[in-house]
Amino acid sequence: MKNILEKILLTKQKEVLARKERGLFFRPFWDYPRKSLEKALKTQDFAIIAEIKKASPSKGLIAREFHPKKIAEEYENAGAAAISCLTDEPFFHGHLEFLAAVREVTKLPLLRKDFIIDEIQIEEARAFGADAVLLIVAALSPEKLNSLLEKTYELGLEALVEVHDEKELEIAIEVGAKIIGINNRNLKTFEVKIETSLALAAKVSEEIILVSESGIKDHADICLLKAAGIKAALIGETLMRAKDKEATLYQLLKGQK
Ligand SMILES: O=P(O)(O)OC[C@@H](O)[C@@H](O)c1c[nH]c2ccccc12
Numbered sequence: 001m002k003n004i005l006e007k008i009l010l011t012k013q014k015e016v017l018a019r020k021e022r023g024l025f026f027r028p029f030w031d032y033p034r035k036s037l038e039k040a041l042k043t044q045d046f047a048i049i050a051e052i053k054k055a056s057p058s059k060g061l062i063a064r065e066f067h068p069k070k071i072a073e074e075y076e077n078a079g080a081a082a083i084s085c086l087t088d089e090p091f092f093h094g095h096l097e098f099l100a101a102v103r104e105v106t107k108l109p110l111l112r113k114d115f116i117i118d119e120i121q122i123e124e125a126r127a128f129g130a131d132a133v134l135l136i137v138a139a140l141s142p143e144k145l146n147s148l149l150e151k152t153y154e155l156g157l158e159a160l161v162e163v164h165d166e167k168e169l170e171i172a173i174e175v176g177a178k179i180i181g182i183n184n185r186n187l188k189t190f191e192v193k194i195e196t197s198l199a200l201a202a203k204v205s206e207e208i209i210l211v212s213e214s215g216i217k218d219h220a221d222i223c224l225l226k227a228a229g230i231k232a233a234l235i236g237e238t239l240m241r242a243k244d245k246e247a248t249l250y251q252l253l254k255g256q257k
Helices: 004-022 037-042 068-077 096-105 119-127 142-154 166-174 195-201 219-227 245-254
Strands: 047-052 082-086 110-113 132-136 158-163 179-183 209-213 232-235
Touching: 004 119, 037 047, 037 082, 037 158, 037 179, 037 209, 047 068, 047 245, 068 082, 068 096, 068 245, 082 096, 096 110, 110 119, 119 132, 119 142, 132 142, 142 158, 142 166, 158 166, 166 179, 179 195, 195 209, 195 219, 219 232, 219 245
Parallel strands: 047 082, 047 232, 082 110, 110 132, 132 158, 158 179, 179 209, 209 232
Antiparallel strands: none
């Protein structure tokens, strides 16, 4: 039996091949002023990257009503530092067009959240309005990670490099990642443990920006992260399920209404 990450990556390889056969089509959109994710994460006391995600393999359908532009506006009004938008179609019900739609309404840095295995997906990310891309260490050889990172910088984008354990963290540091996401969710088993972030944070030097990802549900979680010296979190489900996203984001940060 293949684990879910292996399944997703197989599907992704087919997607990339098909895209290459069709050729890239560019939207007429390219000189949008890029926003720095790094800067946005540094300027707040605790920064939240708010995620737009309709469904996931671990949770199924998360949001029945789904209007990416409206959600992006709510996130920006609520004081999110940046927005992450899922573009994977088969497993997360995302779309590249959601990214472009969100770009039209937000000035916040925008992250393309997908399983990136090929340079062409970074060109797409830029073409559809992203400022940054996610690169998952578990999905790539160190050589491929390196070349994707180079491509990212060459296109004027930034990368959130995702790790889940100490070995992956070492690789991320080795390739010079400036922003490292620690995924609390094991992509092979779906198990979520915030302790993953707490334990790995101690091994990272101050110049690197750490983002704790997945399973963050309340202010108590954020207090734990802060105590471990982590200054940013990527939050999807908790916000996507909230009727009042503004109030929920405020509660996450402040612990009260
Ligand atoms: O919805 P959550 O538990 O708050 O998690 C958000 C984010 O961390 C998660 O969507 C994620 C982390 N890494 C990924 C890689 C691909 C797709 C999705 C993800």
